[in-house]
Amino acid sequence: MEKPKVRGFYEPQTSSIPYVVSCPATGKAAIIDPVLNFDPKSGRIATHSADEILKFIAEEGLTLDWILDTHPHADHLSAACYLKGKTGAPTAIGAHVTEVQALWRDIYNWPDFAADGSQWDRLFEEGDRFNVGEIESRVLFSPGHTLASVTYVIGDAAFVHDTLFMPDGGTARADFPGGSAKILWRSIQQILSLPDETRVFTGHDYQPGGREPAWESTVGTQKRQNIHVKEGTAEADFVTLREERDKTLSMPAQILFALQVNTNGGRLPAPEDNGTRYLKYPLDRLEGAAWDLDE
Structure with a gap:
């Protein structure tokens, strides 16, 4: 198996980890x-953060083939x-992003928003190569x-973002609009099964126990050690654990800002007549979300 x-x-x-993955033979690369x-x-x-990546690409003499998102993120804005705009490289995301766009178009009351995925250069379906x-x-x-999350398997590397964390961190939450622990x-x-x-390679690391950030494991290690899904775990037990834990988690600080940018391919709102951009903030639309009383 090829090793990028x-x-x-x-x-x-x-606590995010963006990636540059590159082909040693050609110097072609993708940002994830x-x-x-x-x-x-x-x-x-x-x-x-994005400029640090551009500097690395320039220093390594890489040529950018792709800018990939695994899903419309709820905890940060996509660059x-x-x-x-800086590189001209095409952008891509999973084709089911249109379902996420339709869901958040309603939440933001955007009747004219194009929920058709046209904000990206390519929409990937399951099995696309x-x-x-x-x-x-x-x-x-x-x-x-x-609803739209994808995993990119590039040679021997799987970029899973918000599915698996490091084995001591378990798995990602499934309580955002459109989420499901069973799915x-x-x-x-x-x-x-890989x-x-x-x-x-996971997209977040919250440093359990205060350890240093880490983001690389293997499928074998995940199967043996992941605290939520290691071998022998029953589906029903996982679903119960995941749903009970999600009830205790407050929403990410940026979710209501991030989704209006990330469902639009990372585009910020256009400036208004005074030259200022404004983000919309819907109230009382995330019903059942845990309150963060420490804020």
Whole structure:
């Protein structure tokens, strides 16, 4: 199995890990799940994380083939649009993003919003294939965390983002609009059916026990050690654990900001007549969400 080079970039504000994955033979590369820096308290936007990736690509002499998102993120703004403007590389996401767009179009009351995926250059279906340089790659449809989540299998590397975390972190939540613990279980089982030596790269790490950030494991290690889904775990037990845990989790700080940007391919709202961009903030639409009383 072909082995791409993988470089992760830990982003501490949202505990996210964007990636650059590249073909050693050709120097062709893809960016996966880039972060646009955003401070909800001040409303400031910055491109520090994305610029660090661009600097790495330039220093390594890489040529960008793709800018890939695994799903419309709820915890950070996507830098896909910014990076496309800087590099001209095509953007892509899973085809079921249209379902997420339709759901959030209603939440934001956007009757004229184009919920057709046209904000990306390519929409990937289950089983679609593409290349990063000479490395054959394919797409797994991995819903459960969201309606649109996909896994990118690039050579021997699987980029799973919000399905599996590191083994000591378990799995991602399934309580966002359109999420399902039962469906997440099925998606995880598909990932765990990959060869044991497949490298697994997760999109977040919340440093359980205060350890240093980590984001690479293997399918075999996940099957032996993942605290939520290791071998011998029953589906019903996982679903109960996941649903009970999700009831205790407050919403990500950026969710109501992020989805209006990320369902639009990472595009910020257009400036109004005073030159200022404004984000819309719907009230009382995430029913049942746990209150974060520490804020």
